[in-house]
Amino acid sequence: MSNPNTGTPLVELRDISIAFGGIKAVDHVSIDLHPGEVVGLLGHNGAGKSTLIKCLSGAYRKDAGQILINGTEVDINDPRDARAHNIETIYQTxxxxDNLDAASNLFLGRELVNSFGFVDETRMEAETRKIMGRLNPNFKKFNVPVSALSGGQRQSVAIARAVYFNAKILIMDEPTAALGPHETQMVAELIQELKAQGLGIFLIEHDIHSVMKLCDRAVVMKNGQRVGTVNVKDVTDDDILGMIIMGKKPPQAY
Amino acid sequence: MTDTPHSPQTATKADGAFTRFLRATEIDPRLLGMVGALLLIWAGFHLYGELVLGDGAFLTPRNLWNLSVQTASIGIMATGMVLIIITRNIDLSVGSIVGVVGMYAGLLQVEWLPPSMGIGHPAIWIIAVVFAIALGALIGMLQGAMIAYLTIPSFIVTLGGLMVWRGAAFLASSGRTISPVDTNFALLGGGPYGAIGATGSWIVCAIACAGVIWLAISGRAARKLHGFALRPMWAEYFVVGLSSGLIVIATLVVNSYGWPKGILKDYYATLNQEVPEGAFIAHGFAYPVLILAVVTLAMTILMTRTRFGRYVFAIGGNPEAAALSGINTRAMTVKIFTLMGALAGLAAVIASARLNSATNALGDLDELMVIAAAVVGGTSLAGGVGTIYGAIIGALVLVSLQTGMVLIGFGDGSYRKIVIGVALVLAVFLDIIYRKRIK
Structure with missing residues (x-):
């Protein structure tokens, strides 16, 4: 078995390494992502999934390796660089x-300004109402700090922030960890919709059923290294669990 | 926080009339509390004077005018301290920055410039003011860079600054007092000539009222444009009426405080006239108070209408999230401390102009008054929360307590310290209770 995708990947991480004080958090890992594809990243806590993805989102600087977007090598040194390449991230946290309202959070770092250069609060709120109406029609708390929102509502603010700015590459770090069943379903539908629009999505996920349902491919990591990559439709839950727990590579993996 | 959506008309019937009133007018209940406390303090001092001493001296134009001038330098610095505290830092060095900047600005205008420019040259005061603000900003920038890029805690950097700058102020003049300052410069500290008079005050009053009305109209138009719920008309009228009313009252007060006899005599002597019968020349708003008003307005716009202000709040609420949103948090820290330094430089101008001299002790312990003003005004030391107007009211409360006790002859300086210390702790305690209740 091999990568079913052909053509230039949307994102390619080549031979990425990053170490913290002698501990190799990510050790020569290569992964790729194509348009309209959802790639799951799996592994134990501390396997290096989040660290790897933070090199792409600009939160960390890789020690070695290359990042290619549409086949061209790019430099990502901070979150602004990542955003400039239409990479949006929904962090686990x-x-x-917490002290700002939904609109301020949605536009944080990219505020809408009027012709005087002042922050256009009303337009930001109007835009926020628009996108929240699409993502989470029940959302009504526009003028309270997000600390007053429920886990699901906070999540929808974080998702709205990623979706609003026309992301081409979306990174989701356990997007459903804090959600109830209804909201989890909503996120699943959103992922399908974004995928249909041609976005590439990296999904860090612990729940094996979500992975089987949502992902096209899954990359399993262990101790900072890549165990293997599988096409989700070719393998069973147990194959993937075996990779996560024992680092055992099934014959379908590549 | 309440669960109520942002539409005044949907206030539920279960709320009390007062709650509905607050919601319709969108008046911050904490602002109401602070103003209430301030009025209580004023009334208390006045009544004590009236009943016990037989002479209520607090609520007189003269005292209120002096109070406004005395609040200026603390108030100016408190607006900057709000930003510092919101971003979870502290600046203990502002009092010493006032000292060193005041001293160098004094040397500049008294000893360095006059030999070449001539005493009283009209440009001297401008050079001195620009120099003072720039020197303050430079010191702030230096401290901010150490905090942001060398990651030394702000408490330590500015505690070091507290000692270093005070020592530098002494060294600059070998401990001498530099006096008198340039005559034009001295006007910035207030006094009969350092005020804009009755006509000027009414012009300021008219501009301010027009501004209030414009804000209400443009705010309403913006909400209408996006189809948001509007305040009820009566609430608009109420807010505009109340704000304009306060401005008019303030103008009436400063315009009813006339020049003292000696100044009148000097003034008419320069005109070669006798002092006319019943002569009355009003002070009007003092320059330092106008400077405070402009700083307050500018800082409020900065904090509520610009990206910079957003980032200050965001960093205070969640520094990590701010960084992940692409905000350069280190550069922000440097900018915030630079701004604080510049404001301390401006405060040094006003403080030294008011004293008509630059002394080594200028601004001594100001840092504590400034921090206390910001905190009494509702700035949370946990970060993320604070307002500029709160800090100004906080400064007014503290300066009122301080000068009020002098006015009624309550004990000596040690009592004043005790009362202000207790007031600080009490104000923060009340704020904590309030925050718990609204949750």
């Missing part, structure tokens, strides 16, 4: 400023 959501990365929301």
């Amino acid at each position: 959501l990365a929301l400023a």
Whole structure:
């Protein structure tokens, strides 16, 4: 078995390494992602999934390796660089400023300004109402700090932030970890919709059923290294679990 | 926080009339609390004077005018301290920055410039003011860079600054007092000539009222444009009426404080006239108070209408999230401390102009008053929360307490310290209770 995709990948991480004080958090890992594809990243806590993906989102600087977008090598040194390449990230911690309202968080770092250069609060709120109406029609708390929102509502603010700015590459770090069944279903539908629009999505996920349902391919990591990559439709839950727990590579993996 | 959506008309019937009133007018209940405390303090001092001493001196034009001038330098610095504290830092060095900047600005205008430019040259005060603000900004920038890029805690950097700059102020003049300052410069500290008079004050009053009305109209138009819920008309009228009313009252107060006899005599002597019968020349708003008003307005716009202000709040709420959103948090820290330094430089101008001298002790312990003003005004030391107007009211509360006790002859300096210390702790305690209740 091999990568079913042909053509230039949307993103290619080649031979990425990063170490923290002598501990190799990510050790020569290569992965790729094509348009309209969902690639799951799996592994134990500490396997290096989040660290690897943070090199792409600009939160960390890789020690070695290359990042290619549409076949061209790019430099990503901070989150601004990543955003400039239409890479949006939904962090596990959501990365929301709790004391600000939904609109301020959605536009944080990219505020809409009027012709005087002042922040256009009303237009930002109007835009926020628009996108939230699409993502989570029940959302009504536009003028309270996000600290007053439920886990699901906070999640929808974080997702709206990623979706609003026309991401081409979306990174989702356990997007459903804090959600109830209904909201989890909503996120699943959203992923399908974005995928249909041609976005590439990296999905860090612990729940094996979500992976089987949502992902096209799955990359399994262990101790900072890549165990293998599988096409999800060719393998069973147990094959993937075996990779995660024992680092055992099934014959279908590549 | 309440679960109520942002539409005044949907206030539920279960709320009390007062709650509905607050929601319709969108008046911050904490602002109401702070203003209430301030009025209580004022009334208390006045009544004590009236009933016990037989002479209520607090609520007089003269005292209120002096109070406004005395609040200026602390208030100016408190607006900057709000930003520092919101971003989870502290600046203990502002009092010493006032000292060193005041001293160098004093040397500049008294000893360095006059030999070449001539005493009283009209450009001297401008050079001195620009120099003071720039020197303050430079010191702030230096401290900010150490905090942001060398990651030394702000408490330590500015504690070091507290000692270093105070020492530098002494060294600059070998401990001498530099006096008198340039005559034009001295006007920035207030006094009969350092105020804009009755006509000027009414012009300022008219501009301010027009600004209030414009804000209400443009705010309403923006909400209408996007189809958001509007305040009820009566609430708009109420807010505009209240704000304009306060501005008019302030103008009436400063315009009813006339020049003292000696100044009148000097003034008419320069005109070669006798002092006319019943002569009355009003002070009007003092220059330092106008400077405070402009700084307050500018800082409020900065904090509520610009990206910079957003980033200050975001860094205070969640520094990590701010960084992940592409905000350069280190550069922001440097900018915030630079701004604080510049404001301390401006405060040094006002403080030294008011004293008509630059002394080594200028601004001594100001840092504590400034921090206390910001905190009494509702700035949270946990970060992320604070307002500029709160800090100004906080400064007014503290300066009122301080000068009020002098006015009624309450004990000596040590009592004043005790009362202000207790007031600080009490104000923060009340704020904590309030925050718990609204949750």
